[in-house]
Amino acid sequence: MSEAIESKVVSETLTQARDDVAQMNMIQAINSAMDVMMERDPSVVVMGEDVGYFGGVFRATAGLQQKYGKNRVFDTPITECGIIGVAVGMGAYGLRPVPEIQFADYIYPALDQLVSEAARLRYRSAGEFIAPMTVRSPFGGGIFGGQTHSQSPEGIFTHVSGVKTVIPSTPYDAKGLLIAAIEDNDPTIFFEPKRIYNGPFDGHYDTPAKSWAGHEAAQVPTGYYRIPLGKARIARAGEALTILCYGTMVHVVENTVAALGIDAEIVDLRSLVPLDIDTIEASVKKTGRCLIVHEATRTSGFGAELLSLVQERCFYYLEAPIERCTGFDTPYPHSLEWAYFPGPVRIREAINKILKD
């Protein structure tokens, strides 16, 4: 392990015993997080379509029902509204639900329960009732999923007061962040970038897929550890410009920057709400240039918020206009996926534009 993971918790955990570390892909790390939390806290329950006996369409809940029983890990009817509504009620009872929405594209029927109920319950009841749920959902494209299996709707949730939005980019982060989210007493949307479930993605869809094997962030402690929500990670320290990104795009950006030989500072946000504004501000004030990269559509995307914050806080340090490199404002196209995806070409063009003056 190296500077790639800066959390204090990491070094503490790693000094304990190397034997307690195993290589995991992101699915295994997520599974391990739920396993650890179900073991520690009898109020944690896992629910969703196909999550029980079968263990989830992406296998994220594999083995949990066998280990913890059907009262704690169960399949649900196909109604996202119902899944989240039931999770709100279970939270009011005193449970700590971890519902899965099978694809982020399916989360919209649950919006009212998330936006008007889970996110508002603590506020409207002045703390009498809370919704301590963590909604797990695979999101993002790059898997030829077409427009109903590829979307990145994080900007819908960052716009809602009362809900947290967390997006990991490595197996190590996925486990530590998911444990922190489950322990958190506020509702958290935990979007899992499914393109990197099985390996980091460099943005080149036409080269063989890599696995997590050998990646330093795939060395994951088997036990309990947490990464606090709201702490970004410096994925690469540098001086030339700051690149703000999260999820799959962290790896695409890392690879593009390496190929260009540019000394960029890459900030993996990890959590959009709460946002680590201090890390962002310090980085942009240091580099004077800022690129924001996300796969989601551009207009009113989270990049617009990031751009505003950087402009408000770092304007007098900027040496070039802030750029956004995003998906286009179209539905996610199936056959033209790689023309839509903000891959190495688009990122390179944006970097060159920022660095040209």
Added chain:
Amino acid sequence: MSDSPGFAGAEGQAGRNLPPLRLHVPEPPARPGESADFTHFDIPPAGAQPRPDEASQPSDMRDMAYGLVRVLDEDGQAVGPWNPKLPPETLLRMLRTMALTRAFDARMFRAQRQGKTSFYMKSTGEEAVSIGAALALSRDDMCFPSYRQQGILIARDWPIVDMMNQIYSNKGDRLKGRQLPIMYSAREAGFFSISGNLTTQYPQAVGWAMASAAKGDTRIAATWCGEGSTAEGDFHSACTFASVYRAPVIMNVVNNQWAISSFSGFAGAEATTFAARAVGYGIAGLRVDGNDILAVYAATRWAADRARANAGPTLIEHFTYRVEGHSTSDDPSAYRSAEESSKWPLGDPIARLKQHCIGLGIWDEERHATMDQELAEMVRDAARAAEKNGILGHGLHHPMESMFEEVFEEMPWHLREQQQQMLDEWKAAGL
């Protein structure tokens, strides 16, 4: 468009002789200025409905979803197998709780008209639905109400001053002035935070009940929605979950005939009953005279016993009438016949129970008048006490910075910044 398959034209009609399609848009039997007519209602006599065993299979009791459980007959006698045979003290408690709720409504409606708050909703004519149910449940059963079940809180002896503080959004409001009036929350009374978004509480109640079952608890959940919002997806999601997991939950549909200006036909009442929604889900369904508190009590007790015996959920339609407007923002004379409430065939729930108690010899008109006066004074005194904490818009609210509290458990930096910005703005403005 001529080649569009949707416009087949003469060729598509060849060999057919069908009239053109027409759209059915429901229309209530009577509009303003017209005579109200309820003769199309099929109202069976009190005592006529059988009482199935609490463990009955839903498929063996489908008729219950189309009948009407009634206990109090036209003479005020309690008759038939659903008669809960309650002791006099319970009957008089029911009567007093309903009367108190009506007095509370009258006072708070007036307070809104006097400009002391922004909004109010009366439950006039529907008091039996919430109070009958609340008294049939255990005190620790969890209620997920809609916005017209203030009777539950009153039946659970929740202080009415506390309710008024919420209505006035004043400094005594435990909810810190954040919610529209009447959107109470009272965890200690087993009363879930009310949402203005309709029927969201349905799957939540089912989830609470599932959690109780999963934990081997004894408590059950109950929830309420109006007939209009049975059309919401949440209702159907909840019914599916309740059926699938046989959740210990009672789902009440308060069919008060009107959803603001839309009569029950817009929720499907022309086609079937609301209790019949249970049939398709394989849930026990009961249809009850909602203006007969003994019937409401008996049906709720039946459903609660059933739930506690792991025999599954029950959907109860309470057939009643919304005597007043939807809220203080509504004027029903603009869309329904003024005669409706006086011609409502199932009477008034307070008058019917009063008649019953007088018939039993445990009550009389004089005592009733005394009680009404006493309750009016009690409500007046409570309102005065609440008004000392402030009324809406008169400055006695929670501190401004409290606006930012409890969005999250811990206030993140962006809310702290906005909180400071607001305080700085007011300071700069000399306020």
